[in-house]
Amino acid sequence: MATGIQLGFVSKPDRPFLPDINDFPSKIGGKPVWLNPEYPLDVEEVRCGICNKPMVLLLQIYAPEDVPAEAYHRCVYLFCCKDGKCHKQSQEKSFKVYRSQLPKINKYYPESQKLPAGQYPKDVKVAPLCKVSGFLGSKQCSKCKSENYSCRDCQIFHWNNAYHKRICCNTNEKESLILMQLETKALESYLFPEYELVSEEEPPSDILKENEKYDISKFSNAIDPKILKDFNVNEEDCEDTEVDVDKAFLKFEKRIAREPSQILRYARLHYNQEDAEPLWVCQDNKPTEIKNCPYCGEKCTFEFQIMPQLLNYLNLDNKNPDSLDWGTVAVYTCNANCQPKDKHYMEGYVYHQYFSNDGLNKRFKAIDIKQKIESGALTKEEIERIMKIKKEKDAAKTNN
Numbered sequence: 001m002a003t004g005i006q007l008g009f010v011s012k013p014d015r016p017f018l019p020d021i022n023d024f025p026s027k028i029g030g031k032p033v034w035l036n037p038e039y040p041l042d043v044e045e046v047r048c049g050i051c052n053k054p055m056v057l058l059l060q061i062y063a064p065e066d067v068p069a070e071a072y073h074r075c076v077y078l079f080c081c082k083d084g085k086c087h088k089q090s091q092e093k094s095f096k097v098y099r100s101q102l103p104k105i106n107k108y109y110p111e112s113q114k115l116p117a118g119q120y121p122k123d124v125k126v127a128p129l130c131k132v133s134g135f136l137g138s139k140q141c142s143k144c145k146s147e148n149y150s151c152r153d154c155q156i157f158h159w160n161n162a163y164h165k166r167i168c169c170n171t172n173e174k175e176s177l178i179l180m181q182l183e184t185k186a187l188e189s190y191l192f193p194e195y196e197l198v199s200e201e202e203p204p205s206d207i208l209k210e211n212e213k214y215d216i217s218k219f220s221n222a223i224d225p226k227i228l229k230d231f232n233v234n235e236e237d238c239e240d241t242e243v244d245v246d247k248a249f250l251k252f253e254k255r256i257a258r259e260p261s262q263i264l265r266y267a268r269l270h271y272n273q274e275d276a277e278p279l280w281v282c283q284d285n286k287p288t289e290i291k292n293c294p295y296c297g298e299k300c301t302f303e304f305q306i307m308p309q310l311l312n313y314l315n316l317d318n319k320n321p322d323s324l325d326w327g328t329v330a331v332y333t334c335n336a337n338c339q340p341k342d343k344h345y346m347e348g349y350v351y352h353q354y355f356s357n358d359g360l361n362k363r364f365k366a367i368d369i370k371q372k373i374e375s376g377a378l379t380k381e382e383i384e385r386i387m388k389i390k391k392e393k394d395a396a397k398t399n400n
C-alpha cells in the first residue's frame with residue numbers, strides 16, 4: 001500500500017536550472033529560480049533573526065495545487081542562515097519559508113506564446129537580481145554600474161571575497177578572464193552546492209528486511225570485502241546507547257531505513273486524507289500548537305520535512321562544532337494556499353528538532369557513512385582511514 005509520502009533525493013544536475021514553466025526546477029542550493037520574474041523576493045524578508053545576515057536558499061520545490069486557482073503554479077522556497085551558531089541559538093529564527101503562486105493564466109507564461117525558458121513577453125519587467133545571492137537586486141556597483149546587489153552585505157562580499165575589487169573597471173582582458181574564473185568559484189562558495197531534487201514514492205514497509213539494515217557489505221563490490229567485514233561501526237558503536245534510545249527515534253530510524261538516502265519527505269499529496277504528521281526524530285520538542293496562517297487565518301498543515309541526510313551534501317566542515325546541524329526541519333504552510341491581494345510571497349512556519357543526545361547523533365552519523373559507501377562517495381583510502389580512526393577509538397575504549 002502506498003504511504004502517501006513522496007521522498008526527495010539528491011541528484012547531480014544535467015542542465016542549468018531555468019524558469020521553465022513546463023518543467024519548473026525543484027532543487028537544492030544555488031540561487032533561487034523565481035516563479036515570478038517581476039517580483040523576486042527582497043533580501044530584507046530573508047534576514048537571519050539572530051545575526052541579521054541574508055540567508056541563502058537551502059531548497060526550492062515546485063508544488064502546484066488544484067485549489068485555489070491562484071495556486072495552479074506554486075513554488076515553496078526554504079532559506080536558512082549558513083552559520084551553525086545562529087541555528088544553535090534558535091533554529092526557528094535561522095530558517096524562513098515562503099511560497100510563491102501564479103494562476104494558470106498569467107502574464108509571465110502565456111499559453112498562446114511558447115517562449116524559451118528565462119524569456120518573457122515584452123510587457124513583463126524582469127527584475128534585476130543580486131549577483132551574489134539571487135534576491136531582488138535593487139542596488140548597483142557605483143563604479144561599473146554593471147553589477148546588481150540585494151544589499152550591502154552582498155556588495156561587500158563581491159568586492160572583497162569574490163574579486164570584484166580587481167575586476168571592476170579592469171581593462172586588462174586577459175587578467176579579467178582569469179579573475180572571473182576565481183570570481184565564479186568564490187560566488188559559488190557563498191551559496192549551498194546546487195543539486196537537482198528528484199522525487200519518488202516512499203516504498204511500502206514490507207520491502208524492509210530488518211536484518212539487512214546495517215549490512216553494508218552487499219552494497220559495494222568495489223571495496224575489499226575484508227575491509228567491509230571490519231567496518232561494522234554502526235551497531236557496535238551504538239550498543240551502549242540502545243537502552244535510552246527514544247521511541248520516536250526508533251520509529252524514525254526504522255522508517256527511513258526503507259530509503260536511507262532520502263533528504264526530504266513530502267507529505268501533502270491528498271487533501272482528503274488526515275493531516276500528515278512529520279516523522280519526528282525524538283519525543284521531546286514536538287510543536288504542541290501550530291500557528292494559523294497569518295494572512296487568512298486558516299490552519300497551517302505539515303507540507304514537507306528535510307532530513308539530516310541533506311547535511312551530507314552541503315559541503316559543511318564536520319570538524320567544526322559550530323557547523324550547520326539539524327535532526328529534522330518540518331515546514332508548515334497554509335492549508336488553503338491562500339493568495340492575499342498584491343502579495344507575492346506568503347510566509348510559512350518552520351519547526352525543528354535536534355537529535356536528543358550525542359549517542360543518537362553518533363548512531364546516525366554511522367548511517368551516513370554507510371550511505372556514502374553505498375553511493376560510491378568514499379574512496380577505498382577514505383574508508384581505510386575511517387577504519388583506522390575507529391580502531392584507535394576502540395583501543396582507547398578498551399584501555400579505559
Ligand SMILES: [Zn+2]
Binds near residue numbers: 081
Ligand atoms: Zn545567522
Ligand SMILES: [Zn+2]
Binds near residue numbers: 054131134135149
Ligand atoms: Zn544579495
Ligand SMILES: [Zn+2]
Binds near residue numbers: 142
Ligand atoms: Zn563594479
Ligand SMILES: [Zn+2]
Binds near residue numbers: 297298334335337
Ligand atoms: Zn492562508
